[in-house]
Amino acid sequence: MERRNFIKTAILGGIAGAVQLKNNDLFAGEKMSVSASNDLVAVMGGEPAEMYKKGIAAMGGISKYVKKGQKVVVKPNIGWDKRPEFAANTNPELIGEIVKDCFAAGAAEVIVFDHTCDEWQSCYKNSGIEAAAKAAGAKLGFAHDEKYYKSVPLPMGVRLKEVKIHESIIDCDVWINVPVLKNHGGARMTIAMKNYMGIVWDRRFWHSNDLQQCIADCATYPKMPVLNIVDAYRIMTQNGPKGKSIEDVQNPKALFFSADIVAVDTAAVRFFNQFREMKLEEVSHIGIAEKMKLGTTDIDKLKVERIKIG
Amino acid sequence: MNYKILKWVRVAVSLIFIIGITSAFIFFVNRESNFFSQFLKIQFVPSLLGIFSGGAAVFVILIVLTLLFGRVYCSTLCPLGTFQDTSTRVSNLFKSKKNRRFSYDKPKNWIRYTILSVTAIFFIGGVTAPIAWLDPYSNWGRVSNEIISRTEQLIHNALANIFPEAIFFRSYAHFAVGSFIFALLFIAAVIIFSSLRGRLYCNTVCPVGTLLGLFSKISLYKPAIDHSKCNKCRLCVLNCKSQCIDLDSESVDESRCVSCLNCMQVCKRGAISYQISWRKRVVEQSDRKEPVSNERRKALIAMGLVGTALAAKAINFKPLLSSKPKITGIAPPGAVSIDHLKRNCTACYACVSACPNNIIQPATTEYGLDGVLLPVLSFKHHFCGYECNMCTTVCPNDALKPMSVEDKQLSQIGEAQFFLEKCIVYTDGTDCGACDEHCPTKAITMVPYGDGSLYIPSLNVDLCIGCGGCEYICPAVPEKSMVIYAKTIHGVALKPTEDKQEKVKVDNFGF
Numbered sequence: 164m165e166r167r168n169f170i171k172t173a174i175l176g177g178i179a180g181a182v183q184l185k186n187n188d189l190f191a192g193e194k195m196s197v198s199a200s201n202d203l204v205a206v207m208g209g210e211p212a213e214m215y216k217k218g219i220a221a222m223g224g225i226s227k228y229v230k231k232g233q234k235v236v237v238k239p240n241i242g243w244d245k246r247p248e249f250a251a252n253t254n255p256e257l258i259g260e261i262v263k264d265c266f267a268a269g270a271a272e273v274i275v276f277d278h279t280c281d282e283w284q285s286c287y288k289n290s291g292i293e294a295a296a297k298a299a300g301a302k303l304g305f306a307h308d309e310k311y312y313k314s315v316p317l318p319m320g321v322r323l324k325e326v327k328i329h330e331s332i333i334d335c336d337v338w339i340n341v342p343v344l345k346n347h348g349g350a351r352m353t354i355a356m357k358n359y360m361g362i363v364w365d366r367r368f369w370h371s372n373d374l375q376q377c378i379a380d381c382a383t384y385p386k387m388p389v390l391n392i393v394d395a396y397r398i399m400t401q402n403g404p405k406g407k408s409i410e411d412v413q414n415p416k417a418l419f420f421s422a423d424i425v426a427v428d429t430a431a432v433r434f435f436n437q438f439r440e441m442k443l444e445e446v447s448h449i450g451i452a453e454k455m456k457l458g459t460t461d462i463d464k465l466k467v468e469r470i471k472i473g
Numbered sequence: 474m475n476y477k478i479l480k481w482v483r484v485a486v487s488l489i490f491i492i493g494i495t496s497a498f499i500f501f502v503n504r505e506s507n508f509f510s511q512f513l514k515i516q517f518v519p520s521l522l523g524i525f526s527g528g529a530a531v532f533v534i535l536i537v538l539t540l541l542f543g544r545v546y547c548s549t550l551c552p553l554g555t556f557q558d559t560s561t562r563v564s565n566l567f568k569s570k571k572n573r574r575f576s577y578d579k580p581k582n583w584i585r586y587t588i589l590s591v592t593a594i595f596f597i598g599g600v601t602a603p604i605a606w607l608d609p610y611s612n613w614g615r616v617s618n619e620i621i622s623r624t625e626q627l628i629h630n631a632l633a634n635i636f637p638e639a640i641f642f643r644s645y646a647h648f649a650v651g652s653f654i655f656a657l658l659f660i661a662a663v664i665i666f667s668s669l670r671g672r673l674y675c676n677t678v679c680p681v682g683t684l685l686g687l688f689s690k691i692s693l694y695k696p697a698i699d700h701s702k703c704n705k706c707r708l709c710v711l712n713c714k715s716q717c718i719d720l721d722s723e724s725v726d727e728s729r730c731v732s733c734l735n736c737m738q739v740c741k742r743g744a745i746s747y748q749i750s751w752r753k754r755v756v757e758q759s760d761r762k763e764p765v766s767n768e769r770r771k772a773l774i775a776m777g778l779v780g781t782a783l784a785a786k787a788i789n790f791k792p793l794l795s796s797k798p799k800i801t802g803i804a805p806p807g808a809v810s811i812d813h814l815k816r817n818c819t820a821c822y823a824c825v826s827a828c829p830n831n832i833i834q835p836a837t838t839e840y841g842l843d844g845v846l847l848p849v850l851s852f853k854h855h856f857c858g859y860e861c862n863m864c865t866t867v868c869p870n871d872a873l874k875p876m877s878v879e880d881k882q883l884s885q886i887g888e889a890q891f892f893l894e895k896c897i898v899y900t901d902g903t904d905c906g907a908c909d910e911h912c913p914t915k916a917i918t919m920v921p922y923g924d925g926s927l928y929i930p931s932l933n934v935d936l937c938i939g940c941g942g943c944e945y946i947c948p949a950v951p952e953k954s955m956v957i958y959a960k961t962i963h964g965v966a967l968k969p970t971e972d973k974q975e976k977v978k979v980d981n982f983g984f
Contacts, residue, residue, distance in 0.1 A: 205982045205984075207982065244858060244859070244860045280910070280911060280946075281858060281859075281860075282829050282830050282855070282858050282861070284829070285829070285858065285860065285861070289860070302638060305641040305642065307641070307644065308641075308642050308643075308644045310642055311642070347906070347910070348906040348909035348910055348918070348919040348928065349904050349905050349906020349907060349909060349910055349919065349928070350904060350906065351904075366907075366946075367907070367946065367947075367948035368948070370897060370905045370906075370907045370946075370948040371897050371901070371905070371948035371949065371950070372901075372903075373901065373903040373904075374903060374904045374905055374906075375903070375904055376903075400974065401972055401974060402915055402972060404910055405910060405911065405912070405913060407913070407914070407915050407969050407970075407971075407972065408969070408971050408972070410971045410972050410973050410974060411972065411974075413974075413976060413977055414976075415977075415979055417982070429984075430982070430984055433982070433983040433984040434979075434982055434983045434984070435983075436983055437977065437979045437981070437983045438977045438979070445926075447904075462984055463984070467984075469982055
C-alpha cells in the first residue's frame with residue numbers, strides 16, 4: 164500500500180510539475196512584454212474604482228494580464244462577517260471594478276472566492292463582495308469544504324511541502340490577488356502573500372509549523388498571481404485581522420499594484436508604517452520570501468509610478 | 474353543520490402545520506428568515522413552557538379550544554398526529570379492505586395515567602426529561618432534524634455533485650449517533666403503532682394527549698350518538714382511528730377522541746355529531762354506567778396538574794432530581810443557565826437545525842443524565858458567530874431566551890482558559906496568533922514575548938464570551954492551548970473597549 168501510494172504521488176506530482184512548468188513558460192513570456200512599463204504602481208486619493216482605473220492603466224492595462232477567453236480568478240480577502248467600513252475584507256467596489264475590467268479584456272469567466280474564517284455565506288454577503296462581484300458578472304466560488312481543494316506539491320517549500328489549494332486556482336488560466344491591508348496579531352501584517360491563506364484548506368498546519376515560513380512557502384506555488392492589487396482604501400491599523408470597531412480603521416484611500424508579490428508587500432508595509440510603526444523585518448515572511456527569490460524588497464530600484472488624485 | 478367540509482378544513486390546516494413545522498428544520502427554508510419557526514410556537518408543550526414569555530396566548534387558546542371541542546390540537550395542530558394519520562393511510566394501501574377497519578378498544582387507563590403522572594411529577598419538580606422524550610412536537614422536531622433534514626442534505630449534496638457551480642456542498646459537520654437512533658426508534662415505533670392501531674401512541678403514551686383528554690371530558694361540545702338515527706352500521710367505528718366509539722353502549726370516549734371528524738363525515742344518517750354536552754348527557758343518560766361527577770373529577774385533576782405545573786414554573790423551582798456531575802457542556806446563548814435549560818428545553822432541535830455554523834448538537838453526558846439530548850455547543854468544526862443570534866430567535870420554549878445581537882455579543886456562555894505550555898509560540902518559538910485572529914472581543918491580545926521578536930496570547934476573561942473561535946482554530950495538538958469551559962450560569966462580559974486612535978492624514982506613500 165505504502166509503495167503504491169508513493170508511486171501514485173510521484174506520478175501525479177510529475178504530471179502536475181510538467182503542467183505547471185508549461186504554465187510558467189507562458190507567464191515568463193507575458194512578463195517580458197509587461198516589463199516595458201512600471202514594476203510597481205501606487206495610487207492615492209480617489210475612490211476605489213477611479214484609483215483602480217488609473218493604476219491599471221499605469222501598469223499597462225488589464226489586457227497585459229488577462230487574455231481573451233481565459234478563465235480568471237479574482238481572489239479578495241473575505242475572511243470575516245464584517246461590513247466594508249470595518250476594513251476587515253477587501254473593498255467590494257474595487258472587486259466589482261476588477262471583475263468588470265477582466266471581462267472587458269475578454270475573460271471567458273471570472274470566479275471570486277475566499278476560504279473564509281467566519282461562516283462563509285455571511286462573509287460573502289455582508290462584505291458586499293457577493294453583490295458587487297455578481298453585478299459585474301463574476302461567479303462566486305464555494306470554498307467552505309475540503310472537497311473544493313486539491314493537494315499540490317510545493318517542491319520549493321521549506322516547511323510546507325504539500326498544500327491543498329482551491330480547485331478554481333488550480334483550474335484557472337490566471338489569477339489576480341486582491342488583499343486588503345491590515346495589521347495582524349500573528350503574522351504582524353496581512354497583505355498579498357498572507358492572502359494565500361484563503362486559497363488553502365488547512366491553515367492550522369501553517370500556524371503550527373512556523374507561520375512566517377509557511378506563508379513564504381505557499382507563495383512558491385508555481386502558478387503565481389499575474390497581478391497583486393493591495394486595497395488600502397480603508398486599512399485596519401489595530402486589532403487586526405478581524406477588528407473590533409470602526410475605530411480600528413484608517414481611511415488613506417490608496418491602492419498598490421505589482422506583479423512582484425514581495426515588492427507589493429514591501430510597499431504596503433512602508434505605507435502602513437506611516438500610520439503605525441511597522442518595521443519590514445518584523446513582517447518576516449517578506450524577508451524569507453525575498454531569500455527564496457520570490458521577489459524583491461528593494462523597491463527603490465524598481466520602476467515605480469506614484470499617482471495622486473485630487 | 475356540514476362535517477364533510479369541516480373535516481377537509483381540518484385536514485388542510487393539519488397539512489399546513491406539519492409542513493410549516495417541518496420546514497423550520499430544513500436548512501434551506503430557515504436560512505434566510507425564521508418565518509417557519511413561528512409555527513413551532515403554536516404547539517402545546519412549547520406554549521406551556523414559554524407561558525411567562527409570550528406563550529400564554531397560544532396556551533390559553535389551546536386550552537379553550539379543548540374545552541370547546543375536545544382534542545382539536547391532536548388532529549389539527551400536532552405534527553406527530555398528522556404524521557400518524559398519514560402513516561395509517563399509507564399502511565392501508567398494503568392492507569386488505571377488511572384489515573383496514575378499526576374496531577372499538579378499551580382505554581389503557583392505567584398506562585396512560587401513570588405516564589402522565591410521572592411526567593407531570595418530574596415536570597413540576599423541574600425536570601423536563603420525560604416530557605422531552607414523550608412530547609409529540611419535540612419528537613417530531615428530532616425526527617425532522619435527524620431524519621428528514623439529513624435526507625434533504627443528502628439530496629442537496631447529490632445535486633451539488635451534479636451542478637457543482639450552482640449548488641454548494643453542505644459539509645457533514647457532526648453526527649450524533651445516539652440522538653439519531655433515538656429519533657429513528659421513536660418514529661419506527663410510531664409508524665408501527667399507527668399502521669396497526671391508529672392513534673394508539675396518542676391515547677396510551679402521549680402525555681399531552683392524555684392531559685388534553687382529561688380536559689375534553691368537560692368540553693362544551695362533544696361527539697354524541699343519536700339513538701333515534703343510528704342503525705348500528707358501524708361505519709363510524711370502522712373509521713375511528715382512536716378506537717373510541719363503543720356502539721354497544723352507544724358512547725364515545727371523548728378523552729381519547731381526537732376530534733378528527735371522520736365518524737361524522739362517514740355517517741350516512743347524521744347519527745353522530747357534535748352536541749352541547751348537557752344535551753348529550755340527556756341523550757345518553759339511560760346508558761350511563763359511571764356517575765356524572767367522575768368526569769368532572771378527572772378534569773379537575775387535569776386542571777390541578779396544569780395549575781401546579783404553572784405555579785412551580787412561576788416560583789422557579791430548582792430541579793429536585795438533578796444529578797450533579799461536573800458540567801462540561803456549554804449551553805447555547807440565551808439559555809440563561811444550565812438549570813434554566815434543563816427546566817425548559819424539550820430537545821426539539823429547532824436551534825440545532827437553525828445554527829448556521831452547525832455547532833449546536835445533542836448532548837450525551839455533557840450536562841449529566843438529566844440533560845441527555847439537550848442542545849450543547851461543540852467547537853470542533855466551527856465556533857459561535859459573533860454577528861449571529863439565530864438560535865435564540867427560533868426557540869419556541871423560551872429555553873433559549875430571545876436575545877438581540879448586541880446582547881448576545883456580551884453574553885458569556887463559557888470562558889476561555891489559556892494553557893501556556895501547549896501554545897505554539899511557547900513550544901515552537903514561532904509566530905502563531907490564530908486565537909487572537911479569531912477573537913471578536915479582543916479578550917485575547919498578542920503581547921511581546923521572549924527576546925521581543927515574538928508575540929504570545931494574553932487573555933482577559935472579563936471580555937471573553939466563550940464563542941469558541943480560539944479553541945476551534947488553535948493548532949496545538951493533541952491538546953489545545955485555548956479551551957472554553959462552560960459557565961453553568963451565563964454571565965455578562967465587559968463591553969469591548971473602543972481603542973480610539975488618531976486619524977492620520979498622509980501625503981506620501983512612505984517609499
